[in-house]
Every structure is written in structure tokens, then in C-alpha cells.
Amino acid sequence: MEPMKKKQIKISKFLSYVLRHKPDAIGLELDANGWVSVERLIQSANASGQTLTRELLETVVRTNDKKRFAFSDDGLKLRASQGHSIDIELGLKPQMPPEYLYHGTANRFRDSILASGLNPGNRKHVHLSTDVKTATQVGQRHGKPIVLLVRAAEMQGAGYSFFLSANGVWLTDSVPAQYLDLVDQKTESLTKN
Numbered sequence: 001m002e003p004m005k006k007k008q009i010k011i012s013k014f015l016s017y018v019l020r021h022k023p024d025a026i027g028l029e030l031d032a033n034g035w036v037s038v039e040r041l042i043q044s045a046n047a048s049g050q051t052l053t054r055e056l057l058e059t060v061v062r063t064n065d066k067k068r069f070a071f072s073d074d075g076l077k078l079r080a081s082q083g084h085s086i087d088i089e090l091g092l093k094p095q096m097p098p099e100y101l102y103h104g105t106a107n108r109f110r111d112s113i114l115a116s117g118l119n120p121g122n123r124k125h126v127h128l129s130t131d132v133k134t135a136t137q138v139g140q141r142h143g144k145p146i147v148l149l150v151r152a153a154e155m156q157g158a159g160y161s162f163f164l165s166a167n168g169v170w171l172t173d174s175v176p177a178q179y180l181d182l183v184d185q186k187t188e189s190l191t192k193n
Contacts, residue, residue: 011060014050015069019080026050034079034088038071041078067167082165085122092163092171097152101128101162101170102183104139107146114182118148118175125163125171128152132183147183155179 018041023030026048030036038054045052057078061069070081082090103118103126118126129135132147139145155175156162163171 007056008060008063011050011052011056012064012068014045014052015060015078016080016083018045019069019078020083021085023086030079030086030088032089033091034084035072035077036079038076038078070166081167082125082127082169082171084124087124090163090165092165094161095164097128097156097162097170098130099151099153101130101150101152102132102135103128103148103150103175104135104137104145105148106139106143108143110146110182113148114177114180117177117180118150120174125173126175128162128170128172128175130168130170135183149181149183150175151179151181 018026018028019030019034019036023036026044028036028041028044038057042052042054042057061071061078068081068083069078071078084090105113120126127138128150129138135147136145139147152162152170152172155172160172165171
């Protein structure tokens with residue numbers, strides 16, 4: 001892997017850590033909506049030994065394949081698009097989800113999820129994808145993947161809220177087991193829960 005790409009990955013991981021989970025690790029304080037001044041972020045990162053420039057930050061935000069970070073409209077602030085374990089309010093409005101959404105995870109969690117549903121764990125929301133391929137890629141990060149189909153429109157009709165993050169990830173507070181089906185990834189057919 002080329003050195004610049006390695007540096008971008010390192011910065012992306014660093015930003016995920018401080019903007020989603022531990023801003024205080026480098027002396028940052030996020031506002032109620034998760035935003036931090038770009039200038040302050042750069043100063044705090046450099047003071048903590050992580051070399052960061054505005055140019056590098058713009059490159060990482062622009063080239064991140066999952067669009068994990070977003071600049072404010074005026075370009076003066078930055079935040080993580082989703083995935084927070086700290087208490088922030090993204091200011092997202094409930095939206096009508098597609099009929100189906102997907103969640104990828106490791107096979108070892110299958111029985112527990114099919115019995116009790118999807119919960120956000122240490123995050124604020126359950127993350128959902130619009131396609132099986134993306135959900136499979138997410139699940140592979142945790143072991144042998146499985147993909148669950150979420151009957152999102154049915155859930156929304158029952159009063160559950162869905163939010164669309166800036167990077168296209170659907171978010172919800174939890175998914176009860178009765179709205180889940182297992183997807184056979186080879187045939188993309190369903191096994192009813």
C-alpha cells in the first residue's frame with residue numbers, strides 16, 4: 001500500500017476514534033450535534049502527536065469510501081456522520097425508509113439476534129444498509145458474515161423511526177426480532193424468523 005494511502009487510513013481511524021468515541025482523548029469537546037471546529041481539531045491533533053493539516057483532513061473526508069465524516073456547510077466544522085458511542089444529537093429528521101433494509105453481522109451473533117432483535121450495543125443507533133452487498137461487507141469485519149433483512153416499512157408503520165445519515169446509512173434505535181429475516185447470501189432468499 002502506498003504511503004499516502006496508509007496515512008489517510010491512519011487519519012481516518014484517528015478521526016473515528018476522537019469524533020465518535022473519545023474527543024477528550026486529545027482535549028476536544030464536541031458541541032451538542034457532534035461538531036468540532038476544524039482549527040481546534042487540527043491544533044489538538046498536532047498537540048497530541050498526530051500530524052494533521054487542513055489539506056490532509058480535506059483529502060481524508062473527500063476520499064473516505066464510507067463518507068464517515070462531513071464538513072459543515074461553511075467548512076469551519078467537522079463531525080462524524082454516524083457511529084457515535086457518545087451522547088450527541090445529529091439533528092436528523094425521521095424519514096420514510098425503503099421497504100427493506102439490511103444488517104450485516106457475524107454468524108456467532110445469529111441466535112441471539114433472532115431471539116432478541118438488533119440493539120445498538122455501545123452505539124446510539126443500529127446501522128442499516130440498503131443492499132445485501134454492503135451489509136455483507138460490514139458483517140465480514142466481525143467474522144463469518146450473515147445478513148439480516150429488516151422489514152423497515154412495516155416497522156415504520158408500527159411507529160418506529162428511521163433516520164438517514166449524511167453518508168447514506170440508515171439508523172434506528174433498535175429492531176425487534178419479529179421484523180427480522182435471515183438472508184441466504186448465495187441465493188439472496190429469505191429464511192423467515
